[in-house]
Amino acid sequence: MSIKAKLKTKTPCEVILECEVSREKLDAAYEQAFKEQNKYIPVAGFRPGKAPRELVEKKYKKEIQSYALEDMIKKIIDSVIKQNRLEPITGASMEEEVTFPEDGELKFTVEFEVAPAVKLPDYKNLKLTKRKSEITDDDVKNTLEKLIEQHSTLEDITDNRPAVFGDWLIVDYVGTANGEEAFNRKDAWIEVNSDRKIPMPGFPDKLVGAKIGETLEFDLDAPSDFAISKVAGKKVNFSVEIKSIREMKKPELTDELAVKINPKCKTVDELKKNIEENQLKYKVQEENRRLKELAVEEILRTVKIPLPPSQVNSRVRNLVESEARQRMQAGETEEQIKGDIENIQKKMAEVAEQQLRKDYLLDSIARAEKIKVTEQDIMPQLYYYAQTFRKPLPWVYKMFERNGRIRELYAVAANEKALDIIIEAADIKEK
Numbered sequence: 001m002s003i004k005a006k007l008k009t010k011t012p013c014e015v016i017l018e019c020e021v022s023r024e025k026l027d028a029a030y031e032q033a034f035k036e037q038n039k040y041i042p043v044a045g046f047r048p049g050k051a052p053r054e055l056v057e058k059k060y061k062k063e064i065q066s067y068a069l070e071d072m073i074k075k076i077i078d079s080v081i082k083q084n085r086l087e088p089i090t091g092a093s094m095e096e097e098v099t100f101p102e103d104g105e106l107k108f109t110v111e112f113e114v115a116p117a118v119k120l121p122d123y124k125n126l127k128l129t130k131r132k133s134e135i136t137d138d139d140v141k142n143t144l145e146k147l148i149e150q151h152s153t154l155e156d157i158t159d160n161r162p163a164v165f166g167d168w169l170i171v172d173y174v175g176t177a178n179g180e181e182a183f184n185r186k187d188a189w190i191e192v193n194s195d196r197k198i199p200m201p202g203f204p205d206k207l208v209g210a211k212i213g214e215t216l217e218f219d220l221d222a223p224s225d226f227a228i229s230k231v232a233g234k235k236v237n238f239s240v241e242i243k244s245i246r247e248m249k250k251p252e253l254t255d256e257l258a259v260k261i262n263p264k265c266k267t268v269d270e271l272k273k274n275i276e277e278n279q280l281k282y283k284v285q286e287e288n289r290r291l292k293e294l295a296v297e298e299i300l301r302t303v304k305i306p307l308p309p310s311q312v313n314s315r316v317r318n319l320v321e322s323e324a325r326q327r328m329q330a331g332e333t334e335e336q337i338k339g340d341i342e343n344i345q346k347k348m349a350e351v352a353e354q355q356l357r358k359d360y361l362l363d364s365i366a367r368a369e370k371i372k373v374t375e376q377d378i379m380p381q382l383y384y385y386a387q388t389f390r391k392p393l394p395w396v397y398k399m400f401e402r403n404g405r406i407r408e409l410y411a412v413a414a415n416e417k418a419l420d421i422i423i424e425a426a427d428i429k430e431k
Helices: 022-036 053-083 137-151 255-261 268-300 309-329 333-341 341-369 375-389 392-401 406-424
Strands: 003-011 015-019 105-111 125-129 154-155 166-177 180-191 214-221 235-249 427-430
Touching: 003 053, 003 166, 003 268, 022 053, 022 427, 053 105, 105 309, 125 235, 125 268, 137 255, 137 268, 166 309, 180 235, 255 268, 268 341, 268 406, 309 333, 333 341, 341 406, 375 406
Parallel strands: 125 427
Antiparallel strands: 003 015, 015 105, 154 235, 166 180, 166 235, 214 235
């Protein structure tokens, strides 16, 4: 046999391919490469393809051998992948550089990652409990309060009163721990709200009663797991200069405001009814989504799905970057985020592995069910991104197409169809 290929399993998602290529096969590969490349090789005094072979090889033999070797190795790997029905995740890598031998046979070894082979458990007839979706008067009231707040304005106080909960303060602050500066911010906006943890838990509460022009001095104990390691578990002394106090002015709920909140509603009663209908619809959707997630968790408990290391690392990297951006938008400093990077990476590694196992599970179910996805099935995603980016639908489609991400949309649609099949076949009881 002119080519011997032996496939070994390094891990469930990593394989090693050991190959031996006979001299006869090597020579044949070189001859084929010479015929293909000679058509384009320039030799002074001759038209391409018409120069004597010895002249061509004298100058370009190494290049032809390299082309022959690269083409042959690719064809061998592709053949092994096809014969063994593997799904490569990464390109083939070689520990040692391989060159075309002048005599004798060729031996080479390559490694690459492959998608896991998922042995599907019984994913039908799951026993699930669905919660009844109901809307209370408090649900409507709370939503209405938030909508009114969106039409509120922040205004400077006029009576130099002390700060109270709900106010926004503009302050300069410096924080030191053991004499070392740990915080220093100018013109920081701080909401007087106990739920806020920036720059430290308890900081906003200390601002209650403060007046414009005052400088407050107080101590706070940093949690032992605080993001900035150099102050974690230590006492931090803060000096805070109050530069401005602004209060939230809420408009009165009238029919006129109801129209501003939702032009389709002409009265307050119509707005309340609209809120109730939309909230019920949202709760039903959320419960359906929760039920699907619960179904996936139940199935994943019964099946082991190994993961390709490169995919996990790539997903973790993307999740960490996304988490860092969100934290910075929420007011955390780059230093705080770097101080907590190990915890972030650990948390995102768990999330990444869970996401990938879910993806592989649903992909396997979609294949088992022979699910087909059409362009119409990806339209809801495209509409969503069009609204998010505030761009026309064709622009969004071309963006995904240009970035080579259209397949991702099809994969998501296929997964949703797989989830629908799981839920339709489940034994669901309403609680």
